[in-house]
Amino acid sequence: MIPKDICQRVLRKAVSTGGDYAELFAENTVNHNIHMIAGKVDAIQDAVIAGASVRVYKGLRSVMASTVDTSEEGLLLCAQRAAEALGQGSAQIDIVLKERIFGDIHPVKEVPSSAANREKIDLLKAGCFAARDYSSDVKQVSGSFLDVDHRIFLASTEGFCTQDRQIRTRIAVTAVADQGKGAQTGSASPGRRMGMEMFEFIDPVAVGVTAAKQAVTMAGAGYCPAGVMPVAIENGFGGVIFHEACGHSLEASSVALGLSQFAGKLGQKIANEKVTAIDDGTIPGAWGSINIDDEGTPAQKNVLIEKGVLKTYMIDKFNGRRMGLPSTGSSRRQSYRYTPTSRMTNTYIAAGSDKNEDIISSIEFGLYARSMGGGSVNPATGEFNFAVNEGYLIRNGKICEPVRGATLVGKGSDVIQNIDMVGTDMDMAQGMCGASSGSIPTNVGQPLIRVKAITVGGR
Amino acid sequence: MTYHEFQQIVVDRAQAEGLTEYELYYRASESTSVGTFQREINEFSSSADGGVCFRCIVDGKMGYASTEAFNTEEAASLVLQAMENARSLESEEPVFLCEGGKEYASVAAPEYPLPETEEMVSAALAVVDKLYAADEKIIDGSSAEVYREKMTIAIRNSKGLDLTYTHSGAGIAAAAVVKENGEMSDAFDMKHGQLSTINTDELVAKAVSDAIDELGGGPAPTGAYPVVFAPEAMGNLLAAFSSVFSSESALRGLTRMKDQEGQTVAAPMVTLVDDPFYPDSAMPVPFDAEGCPTRTKNIIEKGVLKTLLYNLKTAHQAGKETTGNAFKGGYAASVDIRPFTMYLAPGDLTEDQLLEKAGTGVYINSLGGLHAGANAVSGDFSLQSAGFLIEGGKKTSHVKSFTVAGNFYDLLKNITALSDTVKPPRGMGMTAFCAPAVLAEGLTVSGK
Incomplete structure (x- = not known):
């Protein structure tokens, strides 16, 4: 993307005040987003995000400067800003750049930008109309079709330059249903690190029906009771429990600073022996996958x-310095404007050996959380929350009536010990994860699990 | 190419395509922040970005396209992409651009010179010293962040509107992390304004006391x-x-x-x-x-x-005047209400x-x-x-x-x-x- 000789001059400038590592990151991203509501396409946006950033380290200090001006002059100015911010000093580093090609394990059959709006609108309509037609209780449907073509380029004083192209496609449908007890929403939003061929696996009609069914079920539901109880959490987006309760606390951005409940615990038992958890950036076509991370390290499968x-832990180069540990290919950023740091990719609790029916029948009174919403955590305290979008009460080992409005809260280090049954049918679901380095696509996943006791925020 | 030059090429292109209703919405920002770990500056970040959204009305529909890459090729593709997007729209709700020549309140933004990096560094180090001195429960991970930001928004359209707004500001955030009996908790507070006028004693005291308040305790009874x-x-x-x-x-x-x-x-x-x-x-x-x-x-x-809060489109549908609450989440976002x-x-x-x-x-x-x-x-x-x-x-x-x-x-x-x-x-x-x-x-x- 940027000629090698320019990269060399920019990197030389970046380390000119004594930096011991510098990296040039450039990006050209095209986002295309089609939105529809009430049966009609009401907005289409195209946005080109193009810019570069220069990072310099000196010991445990990091400096980042970014610019939209990717001419040689603009990049040199950006490098100079970074170098000056690092302070006084001088250095001469010989920079030889060798091009690395890591290959692409995510082939794209049909790049979304080569498909016409019409084709995408037809898919979106299929989903939205299926939701609308599901029931007369469905009062409103909105949906969006998103495709992203994210090209990144990196050159580093470690002596390499490389690039990657990350294409993602996603369809989302949200339905609102009302049966006179207050409107409720339901949604579904599958996505892949794929092009238009994603629709060979994903049926937009099924997406619409899933959203509508959830909204209608919840519209007929009463409120979830409040209290501490056992909870069975379904596969797919249920994995948000690990993402919040544990995942963020295993990111070097928290661990390196000691701001994690799991800092200093490598090799120790921190979870129930039923729990094996993995962050794997190498799953072909998966929403959270990357060929290389945003520091140019190849993605890995990390057994956490x-x-x-x-x-x-999940480690980036900068925090790895403080921890004395190498990068695990976990450095990610939303765009060139953000300072990258350690983040998750596709994170899941691996399949166990408990049967689904045994998990449900083991619960005398509790909650079956079929579909989850987002959540958040404070890694320092481990206090986390996530919302249950579709829940059912379990009575005497049987799934009974649906309940609305529940949020689960707890402390990660406790809850991870309380996952005492793990099913066999691991599945993943897609989300956008927000943190200091911006909003990035991540998968969460798990099989059906049982948490033997957790606070259910109903009423 | 500067935005000013780019804008003219886009306007020329729009006119050449026969467009009579169009708008350019430009937003650029420069932000700088310094952060600490222990008693040292460990992170510095300086971002400059800027992008433009071109909107045009084709057959009564509003098409959007946005870019950060200001060059001649991109200018042409911006106009064509927005027109193509407009043609794919189905919503029949009438859309509008704002007429020029309106009266605007003069905004008394607190103007002050933005701090130089050195002043930001010393402010951050001073706050972090105060954090460590505030309480013996304070541990590493407690930090200060000082930032400055400058933002420009410019809107120009085919109805004679030509507005520019610039805003700049600075601020300090203090994050306190405390530990007692093996339990950690944290809290932060932030204040914006001219650095020298920010009462950092109060800022630190609030962050530290909130963090200490978070220690101990369990769930409330159901x-x-x-x-x-x-x-x-x-x-x-x-x-x-x-x-x-x-x-x-x-x-x-x-x-x-x-x-x-x-x-x-x-x-x-x-x-x-x-x-x-x-x-x-x-x-x-x-x-x-x-x-x-x-x-x-x-x-x-x-x-x-x-x-309720209205923009031009929703006000028209309700037979009302806009309340001036049109909002864009970023330069590329579609117009919403906030x-x-x-x-x-x-x-x-x-x-x-x-x-x-x-x-x-x-x-x-x-x-x-x-x-x-x-x-x-x-x-x-x-x-x-x-x-x-x-x-x-x-x-x-x-x-x-x-x-x-x-x-x-x-x-x-x-x-x-x-x-x-x-x-x-x-x-x-x-x-x-x-x-x-x-x-x-x-x-x-x-x-x-």
Whole structure:
């Protein structure tokens, strides 16, 4: 993307005040978003995000400067800003750049930008209309079709330059249903690191029906009771429990500063022995996958927790310096404007050996959380929350009436010990994860699990 | 190529394509921040970005396209892409661009010279020293961040509109991390303004005392109690539910405020204001994202819904004037609706009197999971909470890891008192939510 000789001059400038590492990151991203509501397409946006950033380290100090001016002059100015911010000093580093090609394990059959709006609108309509037609209780449907073509380029004083192209496609449908007890919403939003061929696996009609069904079920539901109880959490987006309760606290951005409940616990048992958890950026076509991370390190499959024992954190180069550990290919950023840091990719609790029916029948009175919404956590305290979008009460080992409005809260280090049954049918679902380096696509996943006791925020 | 040059090429191209109604919305920002670890600066970041959104009306439909790459090729593709997008639209709702020649309020933004990097570094180091000196429970991870930001918005359209707004500001954030008996907790506070005028003793004291308050304690007992929301918690709740006052949501049937203008929607002591010129706002704004003049309005006045928030399109559909609340989440975003500083007007009780009135209940200091546990369509919320028990009319033991659940529409009606002081918004940006402390009935606490 940027000629090697320019990269060399920019990197030389970046380390000119004594930096011991510098990196040039350039990006050209095209976002295309089609929105529809009330059966009609009401907005289409195209946005080109194009710019670059220069990062410099000196020991445990990091400096980042970004610019939209990707001419040589603009990049040199950006490097100079970074170098000056690092302070006084001088250095001469010989920079030889060798091009690296990591290959692409995510082939794209049909790049979304080569498909016409019409084709995407037809898919979106199929989803939205299926939701609308599901029931006369469905009062409103909105949907969006999103495709992203994210090209990144990196050159680093470690002596390499490389690039990646990350294409993602997603369809989302939200339905609102009302049966006179107050409107409720339901949604579904599958996505892949794929092009238009995603629709060979994903049926937009099924997406619409899932959203509508959830809205209608919840519109007929009463409120979830409040209290501490056992909860069975379904696969797919249920994995948000690990993402919030544990995942963020295993990111080096928290761990390196000691701001994690799991800092200093490598090799120790931190979770129930039923729990094996993995962050895997290498799953072909998966929403959270990357060929290389945003520091140019190839993605890895990282076993975070094996049978309850903490095996590794998710580490980027900068925090790795403080921790004395190498990068695990976990450095990510939304765009060139953000300073990258350690983040998740596709994170899931691996399949166990409990049967689904045994998990449900083990619960005398509790909650079956079929579909989850987002959540959040404070990694320092481990206090987390996430919303249950579609829940049912379990009585005497049987799934009974639907209940609305529940949020689950707890402390990650406790809850991860309380996951005492793990099913066999692991599945993943897509989300956007927000943190200091911006909003990035991540998968969460798990099989059906049982948490033996957790606070259910009903009423 | 500068934006100025780029803009002219786009306009020429638009005219060559025969477009008669179009707009360029440009937003650029420069921001710099320094952060600390232990007693040293460990992070410095300086971002400069800027992008433009081109909108045009083709056959009555508004097409959008945006870019950050300012070159001749991109200028052409911007215009063509927006036209192509317009042609794919189906919505038949009439769309508008703002006419030029309107009167705008002169915004008295607090102008001060932005700090140089050296001043930011010394301010950050001074704050971090104060953090470490504040309490022996303070541990590494406590940090200071100092930032400065400059933003420019320029809107130019084919109807003679040509507006520019620049805003700059600075601020300091202090994050305190404390540890006691193996348990960690943290809290932060931030203030914006000229660095030399920011009272960092107060800033540090607030962050440290909030962090210490978070130590210990467990869930509150499950039950229905009177609940007092601290000002920040109430502000966060308003933020999560502000879209219920959007006329766009009303048109789509996504808010119970639809068709309620003129009706009682809240308790008689509730007045909800949207003020683009709020005195404590970090960023007072004279025009909205469509270039229409902004103004202060009561959304709810003594319990009665006076107006929803409108932009040009929704106002036309409702047969009203825009309230100047068009909003774009970024230069590339489509025009939506958002308040500026939305605040609940203060009541007449001190916070102590409010607690006394509550008698026995729960005081909510902070709410978590607002993006997930609050549904603006249904009004339902169930949110991770931390705060204190209220016993005998006073705050007593610390409680956390519980939820407070209810419904926002009901909550507006179940407010029984407001304290006399609105806590100013913290942070930067043109959108802010603030409130006094609020006492409400009819909420459920789920804890132990």
